[in-house]
Amino acid sequence: xTFEYAPAPESRSIVSIKPKYGHFINGSFVxxxxxxxxxxxxTEEILSHISLGGASDVDKAVMAAQKAYTKTWSKxxxxxxxxxxxxIARILQERAREFAVLETLDNGKPIRETRDIDIPLVAAHFFxxxxxxxxxxxxxxxxxxxxYGVAGQIIPWNFPLLMLAWKVAPALATxxxxxxxxxxxxxxxALLFAEVCQQAELxxxxxxIVTGDGSTGAAIVNHPGIHKIAFTGSTDVGKKIARAxxxxxKKATLELGGKGANIVFDDAPVDExxxxxxxxxxxxxxxxxxxxxxxxxxxxxxxxIIEKLKVRMAKIRVGDPLxxxxxxxxxxxxxxxxxxxxxxxxxxxxxAERWSPQCTLSNKGYWFAPTIFTGVTQAHRIAQxxxxxxxxxxxxxxxxxxxxxxxNNSPFGLSAGIWSEKGSRIFWASxxxxxxxxxxxxxxxxxPASPFGGYxxxxxxxxxxxxxxxAYLKNGKETGAK
Amino acid sequence: xxxxxLVDGSEKSLIHFLDQLSGxxxxxxxxxxxxxxxxxxxxxxxxxxxxxAISMVDLTTLEGADTPGKVRALCSKAVRxxxxxxxxxxxxxxxxxxxxxEIARTHLDAIGGKHVPVAAVSTAFPxxxxxxxxxxxxxxxxxxxxxxxxxxxxxxxAFLAGKYGLxxxxxxxxxxxxxxxxxxxxxxxxxxxxxxxxxxxxSYLAMLAGADFIKTSTGKVAPAATPPVVLVMLEAVRDxxxxxxxxxxVKPAGGIRTTKDAIKxxxxxxxxxxxxxxxxNLFRIGASxxxxxxLMQRMKMSDxxxxxxxxxxxx
Numbered sequence: 017x018t019f020e021y022a023p024a025p026e027s028r029s030i031v032s033i034k035p036k037y038g039h040f041i042n043g044s045f046v047x048x049x050x051x052x053x054x055x056x057x058x059t060e061e062i063l064s065h066i067s068l069g070g071a072s073d074v075d076k077a078v079m080a081a082q083k084a085y086t087k088t089w090s091k092x093x094x095x096x097x098x099x100x101x102x103x104i105a106r107i108l109q110e111r112a113r114e115f116a117v118l119e120t121l122d123n124g125k126p127i128r129e130t131r132d133i134d135i136p137l138v139a140a141h142f143f144x145x146x147x148x149x150x151x152x153x154x155x156x157x158x159x160x161x162x163x164y165g166v167a168g169q170i171i172p173w174n175f176p177l178l179m180l181a182w183k184v185a186p187a188l189a190t191x192x193x194x195x196x197x198x199x200x201x202x203x204x205x206a207l208l209f210a211e212v213c214q215q216a217e218l219x220x221x222x223x224x225i226v227t228g229d230g231s232t233g234a235a236i237v238n239h240p241g242i243h244k245i246a247f248t249g250s251t252d253v254g255k256k257i258a259r260a261x262x263x264x265x266k267k268a269t270l271e272l273g274g275k276g277a278n279i280v281f282d283d284a285p286v287d288e289x290x291x292x293x294x295x296x297x298x299x300x301x302x303x304x305x306x307x308x309x310x311x312x313x314x315x316x317x318x319x320x321i322i323e324k325l326k327v328r329m330a331k332i333r334v335g336d337p338l339x340x341x342x343x344x345x346x347x348x349x350x351x352x353x354x355x356x357x358x359x360x361x362x363x364x365x366x367x368a369e370r371w372s373p374q375c376t377l378s379n380k381g382y383w384f385a386p387t388i389f390t391g392v393t394q395a396h397r398i399a400q401x402x403x404x405x406x407x408x409x410x411x412x413x414x415x416x417x418x419x420x421x422x423x424n425n426s427p428f429g430l431s432a433g434i435w436s437e438k439g440s441r442i443f444w445a446s447x448x449x450x451x452x453x454x455x456x457x458x459x460x461x462x463x464p465a466s467p468f469g470g471y472x473x474x475x476x477x478x479x480x481x482x483x484x485x486x487a488y489l490k491n492g493k494e495t496g497a498k
Numbered sequence: 499x500x501x502x503x504l505v506d507g508s509e510k511s512l513i514h515f516l517d518q519l520s521g522x523x524x525x526x527x528x529x530x531x532x533x534x535x536x537x538x539x540x541x542x543x544x545x546x547x548x549x550x551a552i553s554m555v556d557l558t559t560l561e562g563a564d565t566p567g568k569v570r571a572l573c574s575k576a577v578r579x580x581x582x583x584x585x586x587x588x589x590x591x592x593x594x595x596x597x598x599x600e601i602a603r604t605h606l607d608a609i610g611g612k613h614v615p616v617a618a619v620s621t622a623f624p625x626x627x628x629x630x631x632x633x634x635x636x637x638x639x640x641x642x643x644x645x646x647x648x649x650x651x652x653x654x655x656a657f658l659a660g661k662y663g664l665x666x667x668x669x670x671x672x673x674x675x676x677x678x679x680x681x682x683x684x685x686x687x688x689x690x691x692x693x694x695x696x697x698x699x700x701s702y703l704a705m706l707a708g709a710d711f712i713k714t715s716t717g718k719v720a721p722a723a724t725p726p727v728v729l730v731m732l733e734a735v736r737d738x739x740x741x742x743x744x745x746x747x748v749k750p751a752g753g754i755r756t757t758k759d760a761i762k763x764x765x766x767x768x769x770x771x772x773x774x775x776x777x778x779n780l781f782r783i784g785a786s787x788x789x790x791x792x793l794m795q796r797m798k799m800s801d802x803x804x805x806x807x808x809x810x811x812x813x
Contacts, residue, residue: 018773018776019543019546019547019550019764019765019768019773019776020542020543020546021537021538021539021543022539022540022541022542022543022544023540024538024539024540128536132536283521284520285520285521285522285523285526286520287520287522287526287527287530287733288522288523288525288526288527288530289523289526291526291529291530292526331769340536340537340538341537341538437521437523457523457525457526458525458526458529
């Protein structure tokens with residue numbers, strides 16, 4: 017007797033994908049000149065063709081955003097801006113299933129996650145920021161805080177629509193207008209969001225979306241009409257942006273890479289810890305900048321934890337992202353799969369022990385089985401470099417101080433997790449960890465009210481919460497307007 | 499005395515054993531159960547799950563108003579849940595009060611239901627508030643009357659007062675009375691134990707003392723068999739198996755009324771304890787109204803439409 021779950025695929029009939037897309041500039045779609053294909057990474061099926069934005073497209077978008085800022089958006093009261101944000105949030109909820117299916121098709125992540133996590137959080141971000149729009153003067157952000165004008169926003173492929181929401185919602189709430197570039201491999205939900213802006217009758221030019229690759233992003237960063245950059249992506253690109261704006265007065269928030277330490281003390285609640293480890297590294301195929309990619313476990317319980325982790329990993333359902341029972345979907349691109357393979361090979365070569373459960377992977381599309389490396393030390397590259405895939409490096413420690421030292425011994429400092437049933441130990445550890453986000457007895461929990469961002473090479477500034485608003489506002493003192 | 503070589507039966511050894519169990523994080527356990535509740539069970543797997551769930555039902559009547567007539571009717575239902583379709587399996591057992599055991603056994607035997615065991619609730623069910631002599635006699639009576647399964651309740655008062663030795667000894671004694679004549683299910687009344695840590699401790703106490711099954715609730719207290727409680731118990735039997743190589747069964751009871759609820763329970767079993775537990779020998783669902791919903795969903799699977807409730811029998 018076995019309980020095989022029959023296929024339960026979510027229907028894709030709810031989405032209609034056009035064969036070709038242009039840019040969204042000044043409230044309407046304008047045809048692009050060059051196009052590149054966007055594919056479903058689970059099947060390699062070409063879904064559509066996306067415009068490759070050049071400097072002139074970016075220029076048009078910035079001009080539209082400037083005009084919208086001067087003529088319309090900056091003239092509206094916070095209350096009026098809030099109305100548009102509430103409207104967008106409601107439309108996103110109404111069209112949630114459509115967005116979830118489209119995101120899963122374009123990104124490869126499981127429908128369970130787009131349906132239960134990505135899209136609900138997207139709507140939550142718009143609702144949350146809608147509420148702030150008319151309260152900025154009273155938020156402790158200085159006297160009469162003012163927007164910068166046009167914000168240039170560049171987002172990654174791991175949470176395409178969620179990262180759009182993290183960027184667009186606070187920008188609009190604070191009275192900025194936006195030129196946004198989605199990631200090259202995942203533009204479709206941003207383009208559907210453009211339709212939502214039309215449906216919400218958002219004034220033309222307040223949100224502009226230019227699709228393209230790194231060169232398009234560079235054109236946004238270097239455009240003189242842009243006063244504020246918000247970037248989420250790799251540390252390498254983040255450093256390039258920092259150099260590019262070094263001699264300008266552009267403000268920037270950068271959300272970059274991470275190598276999150278998930279620290280397990282010997283008094284941890286074992287079963288929930290194992291769940292937390294799985295959620296920390298296998299959520300979203302490990303394509304998470306704050307993933308708990310380093311498991312730092314107390315030596316005295318390491319064996320038990322690893323054994324239970326392996327049993328649990330054998331239950332992870334890898335396969336069709338549209339199937340409602342899939343836990344681990346496809347790797348987003350061939351390029352990323354190559355990178356994961358390369359770094360995993362490094363792990364093998366460095367002498368770490370690789371383990372994956374038995375699972376059948378499709379020949380088509382990009383797949384990588386959930387993997388753990390045990391016997392990893394600080395001197396291993398897989399303990400230092402971000403793999404950005406479903407690969408966990410397991411290290412051990414003997415004393416609490418050693419755990420903290422190892423966790424902090426990284427150029428990154430984005431996230432960390434603490435597992436212990438002892439409250440005082442949790443407080444002590446969280447005070448000594450150098451990470452922007454620290455979870456205790458949970459992992460990968462997000463909320464629009466909670467600021468998110470990193471220490472060290474994990475980035476500049478915070479997104480979300482009141483801190484996130486401040487990044488889009490000059491306060492009275494800075495402008496000298498007091 | 500040695501119990502699986504893990505404890506010697508003294509309160510000290512029990513406390514030592516229970517103290518080294520890992521705690522349960524409430525938020526995490528509830529999140530895991532909620533995630534598993536999103537599994538989408540369709541077509542062939544749904545058909546299999548319904549069939550399996552029917553065979554796992556402990557069809558129960560535990561009312562002051564129970565009469566021989568009522569119990570006999572339930573027995574007929576247990577043997578042939580759908581009189582129009584002989585391919586529907588019999589349920590796992592009939593679960594009744596002590597004084598109804600003989601009536602149930604006799605009637606089941608008379609109608610071709612020798613294969614359906616009778617379970618009796620015992621040890622001053624549901625409160626467990628009686629002397630040990632009474633509890634032993636209660637159990638002995640049920641076995642003499644033909645009960646093949648004893649659903650005993652633990653002394654929750656003793657458990658909450660930290661008297662683990664007392665709880666343990668009672669289970670051991672009832673286990674002795676059952677001998678090889680009856681399977682022993684130990685009911686915790688998780689709604690009264692309240693915390694998941696307590697549920698885990700009670701699970702181990704019962705397993706160490708010789709329980710064949712651990713059972714959530716009497717059905718008289720809410721909340722009863724909530725998915726996180728069942729999750730914690732399934733983790734306990736899974737881990738106990740890896741310690742002792744003995745598989746203990748789990749019986750959620752109370753509050754499972756729909757096919758959807760039952761399928762969620764089967765998913766919990768499948769992804770926690772594992773597919774080895776997906777048999778009536780190791781998983782039962784204590785219920786009464788559930789059976790008719792399973793039958794209606796089964797008809798829907800074969801006919802393609804929902805029949806009127808008048809097409810399933812009321813008992």
